[in-house]
Amino acid sequence: AEDGMVLLDFWVSPFGQRCRIALAEKGVDYEYKEENLSDKSPLLLKMNPIHKKIPVLIHHGKPICESLIIVQYIDEIWSNNPLLPSDPYERAKARFWADFVDKKVYECGTRLWKLKGEAREEDRKDMIKILKLLEGELGDKKYFGGETFGFVDVALVPFTAWFHTYEICGNFSIEKECPKLVAWAKRCMERESVSKSLHDSHKVHEFVGYLKRLFGLE
Numbered sequence: 001a002e003d004g005m006v007l008l009d010f011w012v013s014p015f016g017q018r019c020r021i022a023l024a025e026k027g028v029d030y031e032y033k034e035e036n037l038s039d040k041s042p043l044l045l046k047m048n049p050i051h052k053k054i055p056v057l058i059h060h061g062k063p064i065c066e067s068l069i070i071v072q073y074i075d076e077i078w079s080n081n082p083l084l085p086s087d088p089y090e091r092a093k094a095r096f097w098a099d100f101v102d103k104k105v106y107e108c109g110t111r112l113w114k115l116k117g118e119a120r121e122e123d124r125k126d127m128i129k130i131l132k133l134l135e136g137e138l139g140d141k142k143y144f145g146g147e148t149f150g151f152v153d154v155a156l157v158p159f160t161a162w163f164h165t166y167e168i169c170g171n172f173s174i175e176k177e178c179p180k181l182v183a184w185a186k187r188c189m190e191r192e193s194v195s196k197s198l199h200d201s202h203k204v205h206e207f208v209g210y211l212k213r214l215f216g217l218e
């Protein structure tokens, strides 16, 4: 592994996939360590004692935690294929939308498969609104970063593997509501960094079925 870089991760985590995509975009070699989140390794507890969550990037024996912080760290250490723009205002805008993804997509998506009835109906409307706002930001650009695949693309694209689950739980078609976003997802999947980091949406849906049983929701 490149000067002993290690990524503590969990196969289906969209947050971990952000780091895998960033490392692949930089062409950087690293050791991938799968965690069992119901039996966390001493290494994970030592490297991320505050949140005890994956992903954690360990570089020169030092931990970097929180996926968007890890991606920015990677972008600063390796200067090829920059993920963030160089202009400070454009960087601020990219960070705003990556933060939007962090604040909105995961929570809303989780509620979509956890809630039932009226609450789920509310959440379904939220999810459509969130995806439409993201589609509005993308507009007719190739990527959120414009012509180049960048920070916001890395932040959001892992969640596209959950779109199938969101559609089933929310009983809506993302293709119908946000055709440009679906076209963007397909474009991203043409990049090896993305296609080798994401899992099949049916595998993700099966995993959600397992979580539902784990939470006694089924």
Ligand SMILES: N[C@@H](CCC(=O)N[C@@H](CSO)C(=O)NCC(=O)O)C(=O)O
Pocket: 010, 013, 014, 015, 037, 052, 053, 054, 055, 065, 066, 067, 068
């Ligand atoms: N804000 C963080 C979220 C990481 C996270 O939720 N990690 C989950 C697995 S993926 O859903 C995790 O490690 N959960 C373990 C636990 O909560 O015990 C980031 O962006 O890195």
